[in-house]
Amino acid sequence: MLFSKKSPTQKRADFRAALKSGKLLRFPGAFSPLVAMLIERQGFEGVYISGAVLANDLGLPDVGLTTLSEVSQRGRAIARATELPAIIDGDTGFGEPMNAARTVQELEDLGLCGCHFEDQQNPKRCGHLDGKTLVTAADMVKKIRAAATARRDANFVIIARTDARAAEGLDGAINRAKAYVDAGADMIFAEAMADEGEFEKFKKAVPVPLLANMTEFGKSKLLTTQQLENVGVNVVIYPVTTLRLAMKAVEDGLALLKKEERKARRNRC
Numbered sequence: 001m002l003f004s005k006k007s008p009t010q011k012r013a014d015f016r017a018a019l020k021s022g023k024l025l026r027f028p029g030a031f032s033p034l035v036a037m038l039i040e041r042q043g044f045e046g047v048y049i050s051g052a053v054l055a056n057d058l059g060l061p062d063v064g065l066t067t068l069s070e071v072s073q074r075g076r077a078i079a080r081a082t083e084l085p086a087i088i089d090g091d092t093g094f095g096e097p098m099n100a101a102r103t104v105q106e107l108e109d110l111g112l113c114g115c116h117f118e119d120q121q122n123p124k125r126c127g128h129l130d131g132k133t134l135v136t137a138a139d140m141v142k143k144i145r146a147a148a149t150a151r152r153d154a155n156f157v158i159i160a161r162t163d164a165r166a167a168e169g170l171d172g173a174i175n176r177a178k179a180y181v182d183a184g185a186d187m188i189f190a191e192a193m194a195d196e197g198e199f200e201k202f203k204k205a206v207p208v209p210l211l212a213n214m215t216e217f218g219k220s221k222l223l224t225t226q227q228l229e230n231v232g233v234n235v236v237i238y239p240v241t242t243l244r245l246a247m248k249a250v251e252d253g254l255a256l257l258k259k260e261e262r263k264a265r266r267n268r269c
Helices: 008-019 033-041 051-057 068-079 097-109 137-150 165-183 196-205 225-230 241-268
Strands: 025-028 047-049 086-089 114-118 157-162 187-190 210-213 235-238
Touching: 008 157, 025 047, 033 047, 033 068, 033 241, 047 051, 047 068, 051 068, 051 086, 051 241, 068 086, 068 097, 097 114, 097 137, 114 137, 114 187, 137 157, 137 165, 157 165, 165 187, 165 196, 187 196, 196 210, 196 225
Parallel strands: 025 235, 047 086, 086 114, 114 157, 157 187, 187 210, 210 235
Antiparallel strands: none
């Protein structure tokens, strides 16, 4: 078999069921189909496709420069290579509410199991950097409502990410999350929480599954899977880990090649 034997419809149904299991689902980031296959082989529960990683792989900063076609086609290539559910970063929905609606339908057709949209203004920034600006909660509600209404498979998971922790405090972020759930979000991505206490408070306040981002060098304390499970987190993503590992290996390998080249040149002399 060249691609997954499991249909996207079945993957989505299985993902929905897994979210109800009470177990923490681990989704390492995959920047290529080959990495997604390795994630499956290592026994993880899902695959995450990071918008920052896709932008960086194109040599671009993570400020919303990638297009729907670039992101969705890479998502398709990665999702179809594994039996695992794949969720993808939809940034700010690539535009207005109608663009978010189209994004959902494109991603459904291409085999993804869910996507998240964030409440930042463009140009957006990595969720763990300073200087983010937000759209109003009302504007984000319109985007989430449009996305939820547009889906045709009820098991496609709409994830609302809020970056409000830094600008509006934890209570402000929770209030936004509640509004996004009322608008149709199936899961909340609580970005840049400080520690397990904040994740726990978020989980108790918001009645849908919770996603945590454990990215290296970020604002969140790096928590173990046991700590995350203890506070009720349902999904954890490790968005950039595999790319960082790969690029370090490439850097070291190229340095070794360069060293051998200089050594060979000296020997010729």
